Amino acid sequence: xxEHKAIKVALVGNPNTGKTSLFNxxxxxxxKVGNYPxxxxxxxxxxxxxxxxxxxxxxxxxxTYSINPTTIxxxxxxxxxLNTAHGDFPDVIVVVADIENIKRNLLLYSQIxxxxxxxxxxxxxxxxxxxxxxxxxxxxxKHELKSEVLLISARKNIGIDKLxxxxxxxDKLDTSTLAKISERIDKEYFDELQSxxxxxxxxxxxxxxxxxxxxxxxxxxxxxxxxxxxxxADKLKKYQHKETIFRYQQINEILKKTYKVDRTKAxxxxxxxxxxxxxxxxxxxxxxxILMMIFQSIFDWASIPMDLIDxxxxxxxxxxxxxxxxxPVTDLISEGIIPGIGGIVxxxxxxxxxxxxxxxxxxxxxxxxxxxLMDKIMRRFGMSGKSVVPLISGTACAIPAVMAARNISGWxxxxxxxxxxxxxxxxxRLPVYAIIIALIIxxxxxxxxxxxxxxxxxxxxxxxxxxxxxxxxxxxxxxKVQGKSFFLIEMPDYKLPSLKNVFYTVIEKTKAxxxxxxxxxxxxxxxxxxxxxxxxDSFDKAEADFAAQAENATIDxxxxxxxxxSYKLEHxxxxxxxxxxxxxxxxxxxxxxxxxxxxSSFAAREVFVGTLATIYSVGNDDEEHSTIKKRMxxxxxxxxxxxLFNIPVGMSLMIFYAFAMQCVSTLAIVKRETNSWTxxxxxxxxxxxxxxxxxxxTYTLLS
Amino acid sequence: xxxIQDILVVSALIGAIVYLVKRFFVKPKKxxxxxxxxCNC
Numbered sequence: 041x042x043e044h045k046a047i048k049v050a051l052v053g054n055p056n057t058g059k060t061s062l063f064n065x066x067x068x069x070x071x072k073v074g075n076y077p078x079x080x081x082x083x084x085x086x087x088x089x090x091x092x093x094x095x096x097x098x099x100x101x102x103x104t105y106s107i108n109p110t111t112i113x114x115x116x117x118x119x120x121x122l123n124t125a126h127g128d129f130p131d132v133i134v135v136v137a138d139i140e141n142i143k144r145n146l147l148l149y150s151q152i153x154x155x156x157x158x159x160x161x162x163x164x165x166x167x168x169x170x171x172x173x174x175x176x177x178x179x180x181x182k183h184e185l186k187s188e189v190l191l192i193s194a195r196k197n198i199g200i201d202k203l204x205x206x207x208x209x210x211d212k213l214d215t216s217t218l219a220k221i222s223e224r225i226d227k228e229y230f231d232e233l234q235s236x237x238x239x240x241x242x243x244x245x246x247x248x249x250x251x252x253x254x255x256x257x258x259x260x261x262x263x264x265x266x267x268x269x270x271x272x273a274d275k276l277k278k279y280q281h282k283e284t285i286f287r288y289q290q291i292n293e294i295l296k297k298t299y300k301v302d303r304t305k306a307x308x309x310x311x312x313x314x315x316x317x318x319x320x321x322x323x324x325x326x327x328x329x330i331l332m333m334i335f336q337s338i339f340d341w342a343s344i345p346m347d348l349i350d351x352x353x354x355x356x357x358x359x360x361x362x363x364x365x366x367x368p369v370t371d372l373i374s375e376g377i378i379p380g381i382g383g384i385v386x387x388x389x390x391x392x393x394x395x396x397x398x399x400x401x402x403x404x405x406x407x408x409x410x411x412x413l414m415d416k417i418m419r420r421f422g423m424s425g426k427s428v429v430p431l432i433s434g435t436a437c438a439i440p441a442v443m444a445a446r447n448i449s450g451w452x453x454x455x456x457x458x459x460x461x462x463x464x465x466x467x468x469r470l471p472v473y474a475i476i477i478a479l480i481i482x483x484x485x486x487x488x489x490x491x492x493x494x495x496x497x498x499x500x501x502x503x504x505x506x507x508x509x510x511x512x513x514x515x516x517x518x519x520k521v522q523g524k525s526f527f528l529i530e531m532p533d534y535k536l537p538s539l540k541n542v543f544y545t546v547i548e549k550t551k552a553x554x555x556x557x558x559x560x561x562x563x564x565x566x567x568x569x570x571x572x573x574x575x576x577d578s579f580d581k582a583e584a585d586f587a588a589q590a591e592n593a594t595i596d597x598x599x600x601x602x603x604x605x606s607y608k609l610e611h612x613x614x615x616x617x618x619x620x621x622x623x624x625x626x627x628x629x630x631x632x633x634x635x636x637x638x639x640s641s642f643a644a645r646e647v648f649v650g651t652l653a654t655i656y657s658v659g660n661d662d663e664e665h666s667t668i669k670k671r672m673x674x675x676x677x678x679x680x681x682x683x684l685f686n687i688p689v690g691m692s693l694m695i696f697y698a699f700a701m702q703c704v705s706t707l708a709i710v711k712r713e714t715n716s717w718t719x720x721x722x723x724x725x726x727x728x729x730x731x732x733x734x735x736x737x738t739y740t741l742l743s
Numbered sequence: 744x745x746x747i748q749d750i751l752v753v754s755a756l757i758g759a760i761v762y763l764v765k766r767f768f769v770k771p772k773k774x775x776x777x778x779x780x781x782c783n784c
Contacts, residue, residue, distance in 0.1 A: 368745075368752045372752055372755065559766075560766065563760075566755050567759050704767050708767070
């Protein structure tokens with residue numbers, strides 16, 4: 041008997057909900073794939089037999105997160121569902137959701153239901169309810185969603201026959217709206233809208249105004265009216281936000297009554313992994329081991345390329361000096377610019393390795409577990425779980441981290457997070473730590489496995505994090521500001537990292553670090569070189585004065601040249617400045633040259649190494665330029681005659697950099713975010729005092 | 744020759760100072776983020 045009735049069915053859903061599996065299950069081999077007119081988006085249609093005489097013409101619409109389109113694919117969904125004259129306009133819509141991301145899926149369902157087209161909610165992967173520890177009160181959910189809700193498994197062919205039965209009886213489905221948007225947003229505005237378009241559903245009219253530019257099924261008069269409403273762009277945007285917030289509030293209320301997840305009962309791989317990785321003991325142990333591996337790799341893997349880069353810049357300086365005619369420009373390039381830039385380029389391997397690990401951890405979904413894990417700690421210290429996101433992003437740079445604190449709704453928690461984020465070890469501190477650790481910590485193994493240098497670096501990262509948490513606790517107890525927030529995070533599924541994404545992240549972050557800091561370092565290198573190569577009156581007389589002083593001394597030519605270069609540097613502008621602050625920094629174990637680096641690195645911490653490289657390069661009279669590391673390791677304390685960079689000085693310096701607010705850009709962004717100079721000043725002075733006192737104690741104890 | 748080198752060095756110095764002043768002390772123009780009071784962005 042010929043089939044004589046067709047029901048048009050549209051499958052709609054978020055990407056990866058199993059929509060296409062359901063389409064295949066319904067249509068079998070009766071399907072064809074074409075293109076939507078004018079665009080290269082697949083259009084899949086097929087036939088499903090519902091009964092002896094009735095079949096369904098099923099269309100698999102592109103996956104979309106919401107009915108408000110942001111891509112061409114998503115726009116197709118809107119065009120199909122709004123235009124009753126469209127060839128694919130459905131008699132019934134099946135919204136496919138999956139049991140794990142039901143909240144997000146229900147936003148789309150809620151919007152589609154309000155179009156007042158018969159709608160069925162098919163919750164896919166129902167065979168995994170027990171495995172994932174999910175319980176759904178189906179009858180109550182049907183009642184709350186005012187529609188037919190089915191539990192199906194498209195892959196295992198569970199619930200498909202029942203779905204076909206419901207599709208057959210689609211005309212019995214409740215088509216009333218779910219969200220009363222008019223009452224919750226602006227009743228007067230929406231009542232007026234409804235009275236102007238009495239024959240169209242209110243939500244559909246609203247979508248015409250906010251989403252579409254063409255309205256084939258509207259009269260000319262109606263189209264003009266829509267254009268009038270469209271002019272209030274600011275109002276529309278505000279109402280759209282309100283609509284989404286209201287829908288989520290309603291979905292939360294419904295799910296609270298009908299949907300429960302008990303992770304302790306879950307037995308699937310993801311849940312098993314979660315139970316280990318977020319375990320209250322093993323979770324932290326695993327995280328600590330992963331961190332140890334990262335910091336060890338930073339030193340182990342990066343040492344060879346770093347040595348090569350260091351040697352390359354030393355050779356470049358020598359070559360430039362040999363090739364170019366003698367004069368101030370040659371000096372500027374070989375003693376100022378090249379060592380300064382070399383001082384930042386050398387850290388590319390370490391920065392790249394750090395971001396390689398961070399992006400792999402993010403890609404696999406592990407980072408979200410870390411955020412969840414750390415939330416438990418943060419709450420004990422009076423901070424929000426959401427503070428963890430800025431604190432973790434702070435390992436890259438404090439600036440985006442301060443901005444990421446915008447997600448914290450409570451002002452007090454947000455302010456505390458902004459104030460403590462700069463304690464977290466950012467990538468700009470890495471060059472400072474790396475060069476000092478390489479100078480003062482021997483290349484030894486602990487327990488035969490862990491590198492002592494890597495462990496020291498890990499210790500510094502933990503120190504920064506602990507200081508942030510401790511300061512957060514103190515601020516929480518002392519700040520008299522009101523406000524609280526709650527923490528909500530959606531755990532993504534575990535997946536293998538995409539090599540392409542990891543590669544792009546590493547390149548992008550490393551580029552941002554090198555070029556962002558590189559321009560500042562280049563500018564500072566030029567100024568430093570000028571200040572180190574020129575000076576007040578005594579500088580011009582330096583040669584004669586030094587010759588007079590050294591007249592009776594019996595030293596060979598190379599020692600004479602080195603002593604003369606050092607004498608000149610001491611009498612240059614930069615020498616005078618360094619000498620001026622020397623009394624203040626002497627208790628910390630620093631000489632005036634380190635003082636110069638401290639001043640210049642106030643602009644950005646990573647300038648420290650470039651500055652020392654420039655200063656030692658000017659103060660070095662060798663024809664053959666040596667590497668930064670060699671120059672620093674050879675530096676001698678003028679008072680004691682011992683090596684300058686020993687353990688007390690090195691540790692004191694690293695502690696200073698761990699706590700001091702050495703970043704003008706961060707201060708500027710804190711001012712912008714708090715809209716006041718008070719908080720950046722509190723940070724600058726507070727962190728400065730902590731850094732000074734902690735460095736003094738470190739130096740005194742270790743000396 | 745030395746005079747030209749001096750001019751180049753001074754130009755580089757001025758360029759460096761101007762860059763740093765612009766980078767840290769000149770307020771950048773505020774971009775329109777398209778946010779309103781309803782969102783936290």
